[in-house]
Amino acid sequence: MNLKKMIIINFALVAVLIAGELKDKTDAHLRKFFGEECVIDSKKYIIPQELKSKIENLTQQRFYTDFVFLYFVKNNDKINSYAILDNVIGKVQPITFLVIYDSNFAISDFQIIKYREEHGGEVQNESWRNQFIGKRANSEFTINENIDGITGATISVKSLIKGINKTSLLIRSIVGNE
């Protein structure tokens, strides 16, 4: 391989990675969950200021930024699931997570797309994540009551619970007009 080719490949590789490791992982997960034949629409959703403040007040946690990524999953031409990709802050790094909702806004899956901290990685364990399945919002998940705490992951656990509360309220507001 000549030098020019190698340089071009180097830069091209960078360009592909910039295109979004997070989005690729999210897409891959949604396809794994819903099957290859499903149709996925996604958009960057900018949260209206008023709604943002309202949800932040209710959950006592700020949004990581003023947008989230919103996914609509269609099977047989009908939208039957939604998903939100958002970040919460752990000890200091963001935790990127995906929550999938059924048409009644109950959680059908919860995934950590990227974890960047030294401690607290246990939140990625399936046994912990699965506790959220079937739940809706707020009162249905409370640490130590129906969601287990994790020794050494207190901050990540608390932050994610609030984060899922936020996305649960958000999806109902956006899609359910609540």
Add this chain to the structure above:
Amino acid sequence: MKNIYILFLSFLFLLNINLFSQDDFFISTSKIGGYGEVHYNYEKPENGKSKNVLDFHRFVLFYSHAWNEKWSLKAEVELEHNLVVADDGELELEQAYVNYHYANWLGFKAGVILVSSGLINEFHEPPLFLSVERPDYHNKIIPTTWFGNGISVYGNYSGFNYSLNIMEGLLADKFSASSGIRNGRQKGFKSNADNLLYNFSLDYTKISGLKLGASLVYNNSTGEIENNAVTLLEGHFSYQKNGLVLLGEFANINYSNGEIKKSNGFYFDLGYDIGRLFEIPTQVIPFGRFTNYNTAAEVESVSLNDNDFKTSKWMFGLAVKPIDEVVIKIDYSQRTFGSNDEKTDLINAGLGYMF
């Protein structure tokens, strides 16, 4: 030559893709956290005068900054006993390290780091343990908070957390029959680095609520005349689920030289959040603890006996958490110490927080 230079630059660029691949979903953040605890301690020996102490034991500020999603700084400054005068009180940089988190399975740290040994040394915020004071075991056997200058490689793979730390060692001449290795810690102060300390730990955390692990610390501790190689082998488990708190730890330290040949100990905690029975959000955890330790469990000395420092202790207490980050605690314990089985009653009360 120019081409080689461009190729080199493009490789550098490739190496730095992490900086660019964060897309717009990363914001550089700084965060302040901390914890603290204020204690009341009452002590009444069988044949002696009672003692009452009020102490703002620890005030800790935690500062962290993420430059990007791989590089961050974590630092913890601690003020102990509220004031630093002469030999009293302590002001310490308990953690201060640069962290490079390559992926879940591999990360690096360098700076002032913590030894990975036992349940509490790395996770020592007051709401995370039940008693007012940290368990005696974490003072006498594992010298919590055990920190120093060093480097660390760590990771998490398939439910296993592992870490290998190489750091400043202990000073052998400061070991004692009453405190084991505790006073040998250098705490990052112009540390003697003649003999480094090696620490490996492994934890299994895949089952929700369970933590099961072990660790090894080896250090050929530096002495003025003679070194003293210490080997600390420790095991621990913690199961916290559905309101139940069940945990235990045990450790043994072997010494190659000196009067003391072994220090060892264990403790168990059993508690249950009765707040759940009344469906109240406040956690109300009555608990019991049994601990047994001996900083000089095996000695080779004319003046010391194996039983001189043996200690056992029963404790009953209550930890109340109105919110997860605030805990109010009270406990009563009876300590039996030494070859004459001297008994001491202790009552502690305290308030702790973390954020």
